[in-house]
Amino acid sequence: QKEVEQNSGPLSVPEGAIASLNCTYSDRGSQSFFWYRQYSGKSPELIMFIYSNGDKEDGRFTAQLNKASQYVSLLIRDSQPSDSATYLCAVILSGGYNKLIFGAGTRLAVHP
Amino acid sequence: GAGVSQSPSNKVTEKGKDVELRCDPISGHTALYWYRQSLGQGLEFLIYFQGNSAPDKSGLPSDRFSAERTGGSVSTLTIQRTQQEDSAVYLCASSSSTAETQYFGPGTRLLVL
Numbered sequence: 001q002k003e004v005e006q007n008s009g010p011l012s013v014p015e016g017a018i019a020s021l022n023c024t025y026s027d028r029g030s031q032s033f034f035w036y037r038q039y040s041g042k043s044p045e046l047i048m049f050i051y052s053n054g055d056k057e058d059g060r061f062t063a064q065l066n067k068a069s070q071y072v073s074l075l076i077r078d079s080q081p082s083d084s085a086t087y088l089c090a091v092i093l094s095g096g097y098n099k100l101i102f103g104a105g106t107r108l109a110v111h112p
Numbered sequence: 113g114a115g116v117s118q119s120p121s122n123k124v125t126e127k128g129k130d131v132e133l134r135c136d137p138i139s140g141h142t143a144l145y146w147y148r149q150s151l152g153q154g155l156e157f158l159i160y161f162q163g164n165s166a167p168d169k170s171g172l173p174s175d176r177f178s179a180e181r182t183g184g185s186v187s188t189l190t191i192q193r194t195q196q197e198d199s200a201v202y203l204c205a206s207s208s209s210t211a212e213t214q215y216f217g218p219g220t221r222l223l224v225l
Contacts (some may be wrong), residue, residue, distance in 0.1 A: 032212050043203055043216040044155070088155065097168040098212050099145060100205075102155040 001026050004091050006103035013110055019076040021087050021106050026070070029094030033065055033072045036088040038105065044088055048074065079110045114139065116217030118204050124223045125194055133189045133220045137206030144187050145207075145214060146171075146179060150200035158202075161187060162209075194224045 005024050013019045021035075032051055036044035050056045050063040050072065062075040072091075076083055086107050090100040117136045125131050137144050146158040157171040161181045172178070176195075181187040191198055201221050205214040 034213070036216075043201075043219045046213060046215065049213055092212060097160045097162070098143065098207070098214075099157040099160055099168060099171070100147075100214060101157070104154045 002103075003027060003093065003101050004089055004103040006087075006089050006106045008104055009107040009109075011106055011108050013079050013108070015079060015081060015110055015112050017079050017110075019079045019083065019108055019110070021074040021076075021089075021108065022071060023073065023089030023103055024071045025089075025091045025101075027091070027093045028067075028070060030091045031094065032092040032098075033063070034090040034092075034100065035061075035063060035072075035074045036090060036102075038086045038088055040085075047087075076108075079108075081110050081112055084108055084110050116204055116206050116215055118202075118217040118220050120220060121218060122221045122223075124225065126225055127196060128193055130190065130192045131194055131222065133191075133202050133222070135187045135189070135204030135206075135217060137185065137187070137204070138215060140208065141206035141215075142184060142209045143207045143214075144181060145205045146187070146189050147203045147205065147216075148200045149203060149219070153200075155203070158189070191222075194222075196224050198222060199224045 035047045048063040064073045086105040088105045089103040144161040149155045160168040179189045201219045203219045204217045207214045
């Protein structure tokens with residue numbers, strides 16, 4: 001089992017819809033969770049981080065964390081074509097040195 | 113302020129040659145990380161520096177890979193006797209001592225012919 005798993009997609013949504021991206025992790029002791037956006041040919045860009053169970057909202061983005069079920073999700077409201085990118089879920093494992101363990105990423109395509 | 117910078121942005125080399133990749137972290141960031149992103153492996157951790165020390169080198173794939181950091185700032189990742197499987201994008205990230213959020217540089221795209 002991979003430490004961080006994501007559906008590779010592509011996830012295709014129409015402009016204006018809600019895009020829902022999911023991630024599961026295997027280390028029950030993990031405390032820190034991150035979502036990065038990566039455009040083709042570019043480096044990862046931090047979108048959100050979340051440490052506590054529940055929802056965290058920032059503009060059109062909402063991160064959701066459920067430690068009991070070991071999943072973290074990212075919702076993008078009012079999706080725009082400019083949101084089309086690969087979204088990487090990353091986890092800091094318990095007992096580590098803050099190194100990020102990444103999922104394979106989910107490719108999101110927002111079509112007009 | 114300035115973000116993480118890396119050089120060169122692209123590097124083409126011949127199999128068997130040595131290469132050096134450079135990372136300049138965000139000013140004041142004491143933690144520095146190297147990652148590698150390749151098509152088959154995704155984004156994987158290589159090494160972590162806190163100041164000039166590297167307490168976690170667990171991701172270095174072989175003894176051909178080494179890294180150092182001087183003055184608590186610039187870091188150099190060296191790959192000796194490059195192989196074609198070393199072709200990837202090498203990414204550097206930094207974070208402050210009080211935060212876990214890491215900010216990535218633009219990466220160095222390495223192609224080994």
